[in-house]
Amino acid sequence: MRKVGQAARSAARILALAPAPAKNAALEAMAKAILANEAAILAANAQDVADAVARGQIASYVDRLTLDEKRVAGIAAAIREVAAQPDPVGRVLASWTRPNGLEFERVSTPLGVVGVIFESRPNVLADAGALCLKAGNASILRGGSESFRTCAEIAKALRAGLQAAGLPEAAIQMVPTADRAAVGAMLAGLDGNLDVLVPRGGRNLVSRVQAEARVPVFAHLEGVNHTYVHAGASLDMAVAVVLNAKMRRTGVCGATETLLVDQAVAPVFLKPLVKALLEAGCEVRGDSRTLSVDPHVKPADDTDWATEYLDAIISVKVVSGLDAALAHIERYGSHHTDAIVTDDEAAAQRFLAEVDSAIVLHNASTQFADGGEFGFGGEIGIATGRMHARGPVGAEQLCSFKYRVKGQGTVRP
Amino acid sequence: MRKVGQAARSAARILALAPAPAKNAALEAMAKAILANEAAILAANAQDVADAVARGQIASYVDRLTLDEKRVAGIAAAIREVAAQPDPVGRVLASWTRPNGLEFERVSTPLGVVGVIFESRPNVLADAGALCLKAGNASILRGGSESFRTCAEIAKALRAGLQAAGLPEAAIQMVPTADRAAVGAMLAGLDGNLDVLVPRGGRNLVSRVQAEARVPVFAHLEGVNHTYVHAGASLDMAVAVVLNAKMRRTGVCGATETLLVDQAVAPVFLKPLVKALLEAGCEVRGDSRTLSVDPHVKPADDTDWATEYLDAIISVKVVSGLDAALAHIERYGSHHTDAIVTDDEAAAQRFLAEVDSAIVLHNASTQFADGGEFGFGGEIGIATGRMHARGPVGAEQLCSFKYRVKGQGTVRP
Numbered sequence: 026m027r028k029v030g031q032a033a034r035s036a037a038r039i040l041a042l043a044p045a046p047a048k049n050a051a052l053e054a055m056a057k058a059i060l061a062n063e064a065a066i067l068a069a070n071a072q073d074v075a076d077a078v079a080r081g082q083i084a085s086y087v088d089r090l091t092l093d094e095k096r097v098a099g100i101a102a103a104i105r106e107v108a109a110q111p112d113p114v115g116r117v118l119a120s121w122t123r124p125n126g127l128e129f130e131r132v133s134t135p136l137g138v139v140g141v142i143f144e145s146r147p148n149v150l151a152d153a154g155a156l157c158l159k160a161g162n163a164s165i166l167r168g169g170s171e172s173f174r175t176c177a178e179i180a181k182a183l184r185a186g187l188q189a190a191g192l193p194e195a196a197i198q199m200v201p202t203a204d205r206a207a208v209g210a211m212l213a214g215l216d217g218n219l220d221v222l223v224p225r226g227g228r229n230l231v232s233r234v235q236a237e238a239r240v241p242v243f244a245h246l247e248g249v250n251h252t253y254v255h256a257g258a259s260l261d262m263a264v265a266v267v268l269n270a271k272m273r274r275t276g277v278c279g280a281t282e283t284l285l286v287d288q289a290v291a292p293v294f295l296k297p298l299v300k301a302l303l304e305a306g307c308e309v310r311g312d313s314r315t316l317s318v319d320p321h322v323k324p325a326d327d328t329d330w331a332t333e334y335l336d337a338i339i340s341v342k343v344v345s346g347l348d349a350a351l352a353h354i355e356r357y358g359s360h361h362t363d364a365i366v367t368d369d370e371a372a373a374q375r376f377l378a379e380v381d382s383a384i385v386l387h388n389a390s391t392q393f394a395d396g397g398e399f400g401f402g403g404e405i406g407i408a409t410g411r412m413h414a415r416g417p418v419g420a421e422q423l424c425s426f427k428y429r430v431k432g433q434g435t436v437r438p
Numbered sequence: 439m440r441k442v443g444q445a446a447r448s449a450a451r452i453l454a455l456a457p458a459p460a461k462n463a464a465l466e467a468m469a470k471a472i473l474a475n476e477a478a479i480l481a482a483n484a485q486d487v488a489d490a491v492a493r494g495q496i497a498s499y500v501d502r503l504t505l506d507e508k509r510v511a512g513i514a515a516a517i518r519e520v521a522a523q524p525d526p527v528g529r530v531l532a533s534w535t536r537p538n539g540l541e542f543e544r545v546s547t548p549l550g551v552v553g554v555i556f557e558s559r560p561n562v563l564a565d566a567g568a569l570c571l572k573a574g575n576a577s578i579l580r581g582g583s584e585s586f587r588t589c590a591e592i593a594k595a596l597r598a599g600l601q602a603a604g605l606p607e608a609a610i611q612m613v614p615t616a617d618r619a620a621v622g623a624m625l626a627g628l629d630g631n632l633d634v635l636v637p638r639g640g641r642n643l644v645s646r647v648q649a650e651a652r653v654p655v656f657a658h659l660e661g662v663n664h665t666y667v668h669a670g671a672s673l674d675m676a677v678a679v680v681l682n683a684k685m686r687r688t689g690v691c692g693a694t695e696t697l698l699v700d701q702a703v704a705p706v707f708l709k710p711l712v713k714a715l716l717e718a719g720c721e722v723r724g725d726s727r728t729l730s731v732d733p734h735v736k737p738a739d740d741t742d743w744a745t746e747y748l749d750a751i752i753s754v755k756v757v758s759g760l761d762a763a764l765a766h767i768e769r770y771g772s773h774h775t776d777a778i779v780t781d782d783e784a785a786a787q788r789f790l791a792e793v794d795s796a797i798v799l800h801n802a803s804t805q806f807a808d809g810g811e812f813g814f815g816g817e818i819g820i821a822t823g824r825m826h827a828r829g830p831v832g833a834e835q836l837c838s839f840k841y842r843v844k845g846q847g848t849v850r851p
Contacts, residue, residue: 038768038794041794042791042792115791121813123811123812123813127802127806127811129812129813134794134824136824136825137824220824220825221825241654241825261847262847265847265849266847266848266849268849269849269850270849273849273850355451366847373844377842378455378528379455381451381454381547381840382840383840383841384840384841384843385840385841385842385843386842386843386844386845387842387843387844387845388844388845388846388847388848389540389843389844389845389847389848389849390845390848390849390850392849392850393540393843393845393848393850398536398540398850399536399542399841400534400536400542411547411549411550411633411838412549412633412634412654412825412826412838413825413826415838415839415840415841416840416841425824425825425828426828427794427795427796427797427798427828427829428796428797428798428812428828428829429790429798429799429800430797430798430799430800430802430806431786431799431800431801431802432799432800432801432802432803432806433801434674434675434678434679434779434801434802435679435801435802435803435806436678436679436681436682436683436686436802436803436805437682437686437803437805437806437811
């Protein structure tokens with residue numbers, strides 16, 4: 026792993042100065058190589074999937090692991106979408122001139138070396154490698170043993186792309202899973218050759234990385250997300266937004282886990298909201314008010330308000346107003362993604378200002394918590410920390426900056 | 439310390455929503471209180487200074503510790519300068535609309551709770567507290583025992599300012615130095631109630647914080663800064679810039695420690711550059727070429743190129759050209775501040791692009807590495823890390839951001 030780190034640092038120095046066309050040519054060549062190697066990728070994946078089935082893994086796990094022709098095409102398309110983004114390096118983020126004539130520019134630069142530790146979904150290898158490359162960063166990618174064969178084939182295609190564009194192959198390195206000490210070495214920062222770590226996977230993985238990493242981490246532990254139906258909401262919009270926020274896909278980190286309904290509209294709204302959820306196949310766990318509107322509602326206990334179900338289950342609570350909704354979200358939320366549904370602009374402004382989450386939405390589904398939906402062409406993850414990156418982390422947030430200062434022989438008095 | 443952390447977090451929630459006029463009113467009241475309490479501050483400082491002298495501290499140490507009427511006025515003026523800055527919170531950093539009609543805004547927010555561990559200079563307490571307040575952050579400030587009495591008097595004035603503006607007193611907390619476990623608790627992150635740590639002081643303090651902190655750190659370990667006199671430089675400008683970069687103040691982190699002279703101009707420039715430095719009272723340690731131009735030059739060994747003298751000493755080397763200068767800076771530098779002197783625009787562009795330092799300058803003194811000189815109204819420190827903040831850290835970099843998203847009942851397909 027020491028050599029992996031050193032090779033990544035050397036590659037990062039070259040990537041930092043690589044012009045945008047070279048990086049985009051590599052990305053395009055990668056996409057082509059992914060499609061050209063489709064048969065080999067699918068064959069390797071079939072072996073990984075067979076092993077997972079033999080180990081008795083559950084269907085959702087096997088589904089995350091499985092590739093088919095459409096998903097392979099999706100991997101290539103995602104790489105091309107990253108290539109199509111504006112170059113995030115070398116942007117002048119701010120510029121100003123001081124009274125002494127010094128001209129200042131804050132200019133975006135790559136971060137350096139990005140480590141990713143991921144589970145199950147083999148496409149993370151390509152997504153993360155492509156985004157890091159776009160931002161001029163070298164990446165060190167460590168997948169789980171369950172996707173090892175698939176990832177090895179994808180990594181081949183990525184290397185072919187780098188080679189085709191004349192960029193160093195160490196720009197995207199896949200760590201052999203057989204190396205048990207690899208994760209520990211990455212957590213320790215690879216002798217200063219790793220600048221940031223991104224864990225992608227289950228709670229256990231993320232919490233271990235957050236607890237043990239000696240380098241900065243971009244991550245979210247969970248998304249206990251809320252949709253608050255305010256007194257000023259219309260019922261139709263509330264039902265549409267809540268249904269989508271909870272049920273579009275229940276396993277994503279942007280799914281709503283708790284519905285808060287303002288008591289001013291609860292007498293009219295609560296019953297149809299609960300009915301719509303139940304009819305969509307969602308289990309509803311409610312407070313006493315919610316229990317009273319439908320016999321199928323189960324009682325929520327205090328742990329429900331802090332639970333990320335990642336499943337077709339929702340907790341529902343009637344709150345006395347905006348202040349109570351804000352207090353509930355502050356107490357039980359995870360600072361990930363929260364939404365208000367209302368036609369009352371003042372209430373929406375307060376909600377957007379006062380909810381301390383990475384993403385706050387007004388009259389929109391929490392399921393938009395996704396770098397692609399933000400227009401970032403992908404994401405390496407979603408961060409709930411306040412340092413450097415927050416929310417979906419795309420190529421732009423995979424950059425740092427530096428100051429360029431120009432004088433005319435200017436000296437300081 | 440647990441209570442200090444909890445109180446800071448509560449205060450931070452209030453500060454995050456405090457309007458700019460309230461924060462500025464507090465800062466103005468603090469400046470007034472500093473001036474009104476001048477006698478008490480100076481009396482406390484006299485005791486601290488007497489103790490330091492009795493302990494046999496060296497003159498530069500005692501000087502850093504000592505306040506007089508002018509320095510107290512400077513503390514108040516610095517607070518007012520922070521107040522005069524534009525409010526860094528609530529700025530729309532970016533905004534865009536997606537094809538589905540969703541409107542996105544990236545908006546600056548406070549970071550949360552900032553910890554500062556500092557030594558000697560008591561003005562750091564006021565500077566750091568004021569900058570953090572401006573950015574809507576609570577601060578926990580821990581000075582050394584040598585300035586305890588002075589800091590306690592300054593802290594009183596800061597609390598009076600907060601009180602006058604109706605802001606929570608826990609917004610700026612000074613940690614009693616008697617609490618020996620305080621630094622350890624801050625390094626551990628105060629149970630999640632500390633978001634970032636800033637060490638201000640000597641190498642030992644900074645390296646300990648960097649090694650042991652479990653929260654992000656804004657810091658620089660050292661400033662091994664270079665001024666490179668390129669083949670395209672004019673001699674007059676080179677002499678003026680180098681003299682200022684080295685000798686204006688030798689103890690600051692932006693001081694130049696190594697002079698690189700291009701061999702193309704060395705036959706003409708080296709002698710007058712060395713002469714000017716020697717005449718200004720600077721010790722010159724040179725490579726063989728430099729030794730040959732003046733008998734007062736001492737030989738530099740390999741440790742000199744990596745040494746931050748913080749004194750009237752400079753190392754001087756003749757390099758074969760721009761590439762050699764870049765390689766030297768990459769090998770021996772500390773990614774802090776580096777400058778090129780040249781009239782050759784293309785060479786300057788390469789230097790500014792390829793030197794991987796927080797601050798890169800063209801035809802200007804490295805002594806401009808300072809938040810005040812950047813127009814930030816002050817700085818909490820200078821960072822050489824690549825995460826979040828880099829270079830002088832002012833109120834703007836003491837902010838995070840979040841995404842505000844507005845839809846029209848928008849759901850994700």
